[in-house]
Amino acid sequence: MSGTKGYGKASGAGTIINAIATYKGSAFGIDLWTYAEVELGDDFRGIGGEIEEEAGDTRLVERCVELVLRKFDLPLRGYVKTRSEVPMGSGLKSSSAAANAAVVATLDALGEESKAEISALDAIQIGVKAALDVGVSITGAFDDACASLLGGIVITDNKKMELVKRVEKESEVLILVPRRQAFTADTDVKRSRLIAPWVNLAYELALTDKFEDAMTLNGFLYCSALNFDPEPMLKALECGVKGVSLSGTGPSFVALVNEESERRLREAWSELEGDGMLIKRRINLINQYPLKR
Numbered sequence: 001m002s003g004t005k006g007y008g009k010a011s012g013a014g015t016i017i018n019a020i021a022t023y024k025g026s027a028f029g030i031d032l033w034t035y036a037e038v039e040l041g042d043d044f045r046g047i048g049g050e051i052e053e054e055a056g057d058t059r060l061v062e063r064c065v066e067l068v069l070r071k072f073d074l075p076l077r078g079y080v081k082t083r084s085e086v087p088m089g090s091g092l093k094s095s096s097a098a099a100n101a102a103v104v105a106t107l108d109a110l111g112e113e114s115k116a117e118i119s120a121l122d123a124i125q126i127g128v129k130a131a132l133d134v135g136v137s138i139t140g141a142f143d144d145a146c147a148s149l150l151g152g153i154v155i156t157d158n159k160k161m162e163l164v165k166r167v168e169k170e171s172e173v174l175i176l177v178p179r180r181q182a183f184t185a186d187t188d189v190k191r192s193r194l195i196a197p198w199v200n201l202a203y204e205l206a207l208t209d210k211f212e213d214a215m216t217l218n219g220f221l222y223c224s225a226l227n228f229d230p231e232p233m234l235k236a237l238e239c240g241v242k243g244v245s246l247s248g249t250g251p252s253f254v255a256l257v258n259e260e261s262e263r264r265l266r267e268a269w270s271e272l273e274g275d276g277m278l279i280k281r282r283i284n285l286i287n288q289y290p291l292k293r
Contacts, residue, residue: 003041006109009033010100011284012086013093013147014173014254015247016155016206016215018222020192021199023159025143026206026214029151029284030173030254032092034084036101038065038109044077051098052083060095063130064102071126072114080105090177091248095136096144099127104149104289120289124149125161138189144248151284155206167209171283174262176232176253176269178276191225212243212256219245219253226250232269239264256283 012032019025047065049058061080069076080102086094103123107115118126124145131137131145143156146163155165198221205214216233223230223246232253236244243256255265266278 003039003043004109004111005037005039006105006107007035007037008101008104008106008108008288009035010097010104010148010288011151012097013144014175015091015144015218015245016153016211017143017199017203017218018192018246018248019139019141019143019156019158020189020249021196021221021225022203023139024155024157024200024203025139025141026153026155026203026211027093027143027147028153028169028173028211029147030092030175031281031284032085032097032279034082034086034094034097034101036061036080036082036098036105038078038080038102038105040069040074040078040106040109042075042077044079047076047078047080049080049082052081059134060130060136061098061102063134064099064127065106067126067130068103068106068110071118072110074110078106078109087177087252091246091250091252092175092177092254093141093144093148093248095131096127096141096148099130100124100145100149100288103127103130120149120287121146121161121163123289128161149288151286151288153211153283155203165207167211168285169211169283170285171256172258172262173281173283174255174257174265174269175247175279175281176255176272176276177279178251178274180251192222195221195225215243215245215254215256222246222249232272235268235272236265239268241265
């Protein structure tokens with residue numbers, strides 16, 4: 001294991017059902033990317049890391065590299081670098097994207113033989129465990145991690161770490177990213193659990209592929225529980241958008257749009273008080289780690 005390099009990438013994601021209330025979630029991949037490069041070798045002392053262009057916390061990606069190496073009983077020596085297009089602390093799953101990219105890059109550095117032993121869901125579970133270990137997630141965010149690595153729309157049971165369903169749906173996505181950040185670890189879980197019965201109704205809608213209805217109901221519920229102003233959602237509905245939600249624990253909002261509703265919503269969201277940015281992307285449909293079995 002001297003001086004081998006590996007590369008990986010994973011996407012951000014948007015929320016359909018936030019799993020904090022019920023441990024059941026749904027999310028979709030967004031083509032905003034996080035890239036990781038991992039170098040393994042005996043020259044390193046332990047595992048180090050850096051996040052390019054940002055003085056971020058490297059514990060998550062370092063833990064991902066460590067867990068992969070432990071799985072193969074290899075020396076814990078390496079270095080991980082990440083760079084990302086996903087805004088941090090915005091509800092767009094920057095942690096899931098970073099964890100997935102780091103795991104895939106580590107497996108890539110180990111070579112095809114090692115990669116063949118690890119399925120996509122195994123790889124996702126390593127990143128989820130790392131997120132729980134370092135405290136950046138409440139449920140482990142298995143739903144977000146599946147959307148980030150597998151693409152498309154996913155529905156999951158986070159407690160059982162079970163992928164219930166994956167659906168490919170094409171849509172453009174308009175994202176409102178306020179300037180302030182909101183980190184999942186700081187979320188008021190007790191208030192989120194109060195809305196569980198109604199979040200379950202939204203989850204049932206998602207199971208029948210009524211994703212737009214599901215995410216809109218989810219958005220209003222979590223805006224209420226987490227004390228976010230639902231005005232961006234109401235503006236979206238006024239513009240003819242069918243699916244809009246607070247993404248994760250905020251503060252970003254995601255809307256599934258077509259050409260006409262995107263034009264109207266861009267105008268409406270631009271008029272809202274508070275400075276932030278608008279990002280237009282698509283649902284990512286590409287699996288970054290084809291299932292091995």
